[in-house]
Amino acid sequence: MKPSPLQWVGDGSVAVFRALYLGDMLCAVPALRALRAALPRARIVLVGLPWAAQFARRYRAYIDDFIAFPGHPDLPEQPALPYAQEEFYSQMRAQGFALALQMHGSGEVSNGIVGAFGARMQAGYGAVGNSLCEAVHSFPYPRHGPEPLRLLRLVRWLGAEISSCRMEFPLMTEDWDELARTGAARGLGAGSYACVHAGARTRDKCWPPARFAEVADRLAFDHGLKVVLTGSASEADLADAVAAHMSAPAVNATVPMSVGAMAALMRGARLLVCNDTGVSHIAAGLGLRSVVIFSKADIGRWAPLNRRLHRCIRDPEGCKSQLVLAQARALLAGAGAGDSGARRYAS
Incomplete structure (x- = not known):
């Protein structure tokens, strides 16, 4: 039998x-976990935006090293740094990677980037061109389906065995220590509060503060939960707006803290109500029940897989507060329709 691409890697290195x-x-964590299981002795290097150095540290069970990507003119996530391009690609070629794995979408731009890493093999979704490597493994990009499962499908085609699609967000001692220093969790007993996260990376994804306040008041008055308003320090104005619309008191936790400390705060909550943003995937990793409000994004692609614990509602007009509240109440009561995401994957 012909060896799979991952078998050829052996104890080499993977970018x-x-x-x-x-x-x-x-969303890539399940695929990274499967990749590590398939390559227990390989050196796995994440190439990502500079902020993701902290992501690599958190998932050090799956990632051995990190290299910051200096951007590309045709990728919108960060401005390209022209002065850093030549040094970056020279560094990548000097690494002598056995495999360069493109996990950055359909590949129209990213396959050319990965092809310049000079690895012996290159793999990813989409037609791969302009590659400096000896062997190319290209797969048709799936236009539908949840993002974690798309990425799992890619590593499975390369030879990884998939045993689980579960999300995870490991908490570290430094997360708890930082949370304690902020004082944001002072007086909050585990299970006594709900987190309301009104922010998102772009403001056009945010549900109206008045609607968050309406739901938060009912959680406080009808269910006896303290309301904790979470978010980054730059989102303090949104938390203030929610608090201004509320009748119940709220704890404003939009103080300067890391994502890890905020996740530690969420770990003790009974429920999270949030926009479609990164914290919804943190909740999935923590096993924290959540109601996630979508405005523009594809629910089928970006919703958490476990629909028993995570209820997703599309409401671009900001008029479905009663539906959000009904789903929150169902979660607090322990009702659920089963893990449909896991069933889809298993089939």
């Missing part, structure tokens, strides 16, 4: 290119 933000990166 994984995925230069995206938090939610997109979290």
Whole structure:
């Protein structure tokens, strides 16, 4: 039997290119876990946006090293740094990668980037061109389906065995220590509060603060939960707007803290209500029940897989607060329709 591409890698090194933000990166965790299981002795290097150095540290069970990507004129995630391009690609070619794995979408731009890494093999979705490697493994890009499963399908085609599609978000001692220093969790007992996250990476994805406040008040008055308003320090104005519309008191936790410390705060909550943004995937990794409100994004691609724990509602007009509240109440009561995402994958 002909060896699979991953069998050819053996104990060599693999460059994984995925230069995206938090939610997109979290969707890749099941595939990274499967890749590590298939290549226990290989050196796996994540090539991503500079912020993702912290992602690589958190998932060090699957990632051995990190290299910051200096951007590309045709990729929107960050401005390209022209002065850093030559040094970056020279560094990549000097690494002598056995495999360069493109996990950055359909490949129209990213396959050319990965092809310049000079690996012995290149793999990814889409037609691969302009490659400096000896062997190319290209697969048709799936236009439908959840993002974690698309990425799992890619590593399975390369020879990895897939045993689970579960999400995970490991918490570290430094997360808990930082949370304690902020004082944001002072007086909050585990299971006594709900987190309401009104922000998102782009403001056009945000549900109206008045609607968040309406749901938060009912969680406080009808279910006896304290309301904790989470978000980055740059989203404090959104938390203030939610609090201004509320009748119940709220804890504003939009103080300067890392994503890890915020996740530690969420770990003790009974429920999260949020926009379609990275924290919804943190909740999936923590096993925290959540109601996720979508405005523009594809629910089929970006919703958490476990629909028993995570209820997703499309509401671009900001008028479905009663539906959001009904789903929140169902989650608090422990009702559920089963893990449809896991069933789809298993079939």
